[in-house]
Amino acid sequence: MRAGIIIIIIFLTLCLISGQVLCFKVIGCSGGSVMFKCMYKSDEQHNSTPLNQREFYDQLKGKYFYISKSVFIKCVISTETQRRWVYNERFALYDDENSRFFTVFIRNLNREDAGKYICGNNQKWSHDVELEVNNNSSSCGTSVIRSAYIGQTITFSCEYEHGFKTHTKVLYRVNGDPVLVLNSSQSSQSSEEKFILSDSQKDHFTVTIRDISAAERGVYLCGVERDGADKPPSEKITHITFIKEIELKVLRQITSVQVEAYISKSVFIKCKFPEEFKENKKFIQKDSSKEISVDEQNQWIPHGKVHMFDDTSAGVLKVFISDLTAADEATYRCGMNTADDHLFMKIRLKINQGDNFRESSESVAVIGESVKLSCNSPEKQQLIKHICKENKKKICQSISSSEKQRFEFSDSTAGVYTASISNVSPRDAGVYWCGAETRHEHLTSVSLTNKHQLTLTMPPVIGREGDSVEIKCPYDEKHTEEACLRSGKCLSKEVKYLCKGKCFTKDAQNIIRSDEDHVIKPRISVKDDTELNLFTVNMTELRAEDAGKYWCAVRDVFNLPLELMIIMKDAVIHEASVGGSASISCKHIRNQTQKLFCRGDQPNICIRDGARVSSNKRINGRFSLTEETSAGVFTVKISDLREEDAGKYWCAEESSGSFIFTEVQLHVTREMISDTKRETSQETEKPEITSSGTETVQETEKPDSFCQRL
CATH class of the missing domain: 2.60.40.10 (Immunoglobulins)
Structure with missing residues (x-):
């Protein structure tokens, strides 16, 4: 310990010897690096070094760089090799004896590095180095x-x-x-x-x-x-x-591709990287701007209108850019970081200013049935068509193509195709985009061109006056009590609602909740089957005023409409002969309603296929409609009767989607008879409504002849 003290004192003394540069000062930057040279000394300078210090150095080999702290000397780095860098963590040393110096390099300096150091040769000479580390600049380090x-x-x-x-x-x-x-x-x-x-x-x-x-x-x-x-x-x-x-x-380019998209539309791009790099960190870069890294894998990461998804299982970076503008036209690099190389794909995104595509369209689909969405294809020769659905973040993340079975695609005319969704379920509601694919070896793009708002509705429920109906409301599994408790995001059992009008709006009328007892509302009972994810409401003693649009709801995240159509108890039977005419009187209950007369086995089919005549279209070929508002009836006249006119018709009144029907049976005979009609009560003529919603009409006994009817 005492020898170390003597050495330091000797070094400090040597720095003061006139005419000899035996020590020097080096100033570094905290967080930065420093490089300096230790010049060789002559033999005369080495011999002037005190004997006890020379004995210490004589035990060393080659060139060295030592730290001298307080009462100890610690070797930082040394070498016997010339013209080659040697390393010890943050320290490096290079000896070039042809240049009469060796170089010391220190990286990533910190305040603790400051102090006295010694550099030299164990046989001839040494220097005392004072290292100062400061941080007096904002750019330092x-x-x-x-x-x-x-x-x-x-x-x-x-x-x-x-x-x-x-x-x-x-x-x-x-x-x-x-x-x-x-x-x-x-x-x-x-x-x-x-x-x-x-x-x-x-x-x-x-x-x-x-x-x-x-x-x-x-x-x-x-x-x-x-x-x-x-x-x-x-x-x-x-x-x-x-x-x-x-x-x-330095990024290595894998491929260069031009992608065409359309202003105000969206584009979906998939960059596929080699299998061995599928878990490496991915990024996207626009022109020469800063890279946007995907810090989280296997989830969508937003960055303004650009959303990215690093799919590690497939080694694919998905990029979705929405609401395209002219400013989005640029060169993009879809890249990936590796240890010794960086790969990227160059994407030249071209934004076309004009297009012949519709801005948006709206469709209504009935659950359990199918719906068709019309789409435009920007390039006629493209074979793979796509349709995708936006999520809550407006990312079109779920791409389905004609290569899959979820959707059916068919070409109708040049540049136009149809995407059909079969067996529609509650999850299918939302915003869809369709477009065609451009495929390359490492990059696939889908230019999305048509926007569709798909609204779902339940199949209509048909009930007869005085009878009862069941309204079935399916709901997602996530709204079950088990899922609620599993997620830990709810404090009590999910409450389901049936409302007349859209639930949770000021004009909505709450019919019943899943946690209410039917005693409170005698005509209505409820059953929540959590195994089937089905909320069922039973309504009895149906009345005309029960007709209307109802909504099934769970909180405000599940709102599904359905139509309750009421058939009045009394039916109308009308008989007329071929060549003659029939005047059918239809009673209506409410004023200020739309009057309709249509044909079909079921009221919903009748409405779907279109009315023969209505308040808005009073004459349609051989059919005509007149209203007698004060008498509460409207009359439909059919002239020049034919045998094929016989069948089931419906008198209907509609107000804000609420339908009330009266059944009409028209019999057309070849015999010449007078225009007659007969009303029958529900008890004798009422069709039976099956569990599937279809009706069977009891046979009505027909007179053998006109004379017998008299």
């Missing part, structure tokens, strides 16, 4: 990552303090060994040079790298040459202070 693709020209800046404006600026490259790349006192700006350094002599200098290749990847250090003082440097340069570190990633 800055570290950035820049990416460039092969062939690109990139420029970056290196900030420095104003006091260094006259100092020589340097750029070193650290790709294994540190190598000088640029020196501001020697560099020119030839148009053929790969690297160009331009010094503003104000607060920064810039470095430009042209026509980047894979060889340019690595870490670059910006620095200033200086001596041991903070004043402009003297002719003797002792060290270099590096104030900024730039890691340059």
Whole structure:
């Protein structure tokens, strides 16, 4: 311990010996790096070193760099090898005996590195080095990552303090060994040079790298040459202070593809990477802007209107860009980071200003049935058609194509195709986009052109006056009590609702809740079957005023409409002969309603296929309609009767989607008879409504002849 103290005292004394440069000061930047040279000494200088110090060094081999702290000396790095860098964590040493010096390089400096060091040779000489580490600049120790693709020209800046404006600026490259790349006192700006350094002599200098290749990847250090003082440097340069570190990633292009999309529409792009890199971190980059990294895998990550999904199972980066504008036309790079290389796909996105596609359309589908959506194809020759559904974030994430069975696709005319969804379920409600695919080896794009708002409704429920009906409301599994408890997001059992009018709106009338007892509402009872995910409401003693649009709901996330159609108890039977005419009187209960007369086995089929005559279309060929509002009837006349006119018709009145029907049976005979009609009561003529909603009409006894009817 006492020997260590003696050595330090001797070193401090040697720094004061006149005419001998035995010690020097090195100033570094916290978080930055520093490089300095230890010059060889003559044999005479070595012999002047005290004997006890020489004995300590004589035990060492080659060149060394030691830290001298308090009462101990600790080896940092040493070497016996010439003209090759050796490393020890953050420290590196290079011995070039032809140049009469060796170089010490320290990276990522911190305050604890400050202090006294010794560099020298164990046989002849040594230097005392004082390392100072400060952090008096906002640019001190800055570290950035820049990416460039092969062939690109990139420029970056290196900030420095104003006091260094006259100092020589340097750029070193650290790709294994540190190598000088640029020196501001020697560099020119030839148009053929790969690297160009331009010094503003104000607060920064810039470095430009042209026509980047894979060889340019690595870490670059910006620095200033200086001596041991903070004043402009003297002719003797002792060290270099590096104030900024730039890691340059060079991306290798896999493919280059042009993708066409349309203004105000959307585009879906899939970038497929090699199998061995499928779990590597992905990114998207627009023009020369900063990379947008996908920090989370296997989930959609938003960045403005650009959404990204890193699908690690398939090695695919999905990119969805919505609400396209002219400003979105650019060159994009869909890339991936690796340890020693970076891959990317170049995408030239072209935004077409005009198109012949509809802005949007709306369709209503009945649950359990099918619906057709009409789509435009931007290119006639494309074989693979697509349709996708937006999620809550308006990302069209679920792409289904003609290669799958979920949808059926068929071409109708040139550039137009139809996507059919069969067996529609509650989950199918929402916004859909359709478009056609462009496929390349590593990249697939779907330009989405048509927007469809698909609203779902339950099949209509048909009930007869005085009878009862069941209204069945299916709901998603996530609204079951078990799912509720499993998720931990609800405090009690999910309550289901049946409302007349859309639930949770001011005009809605709550009919019943799943947690209410039927005693409160005697005509209505409820059953919630959580195994079938089915909420069933039974309504008895039906009345005309029960007709209307009802909504099934669970909170405000599940609102599904259905139509309750009421058939009045009394039916109408009308008989007439071929060639004659029939005048059928239809009673109506409510004023200010739309009157209709249509044909069909069921009221809903009658409405779907269209009315023969109505309040809006009073004459239609041989059919005509007149209203007698004061008498509460409207009359439909059918002239020039034919045998095929016989069948079931319906008198209907409609108000805001609420339908009330009266059944009409028209018999047409070949005999010449007078125009007669007969009303029958529900008890004798009422059709039976089966569990499936269809009706069977009891046979009505027909008279054998006109005379018998008299």
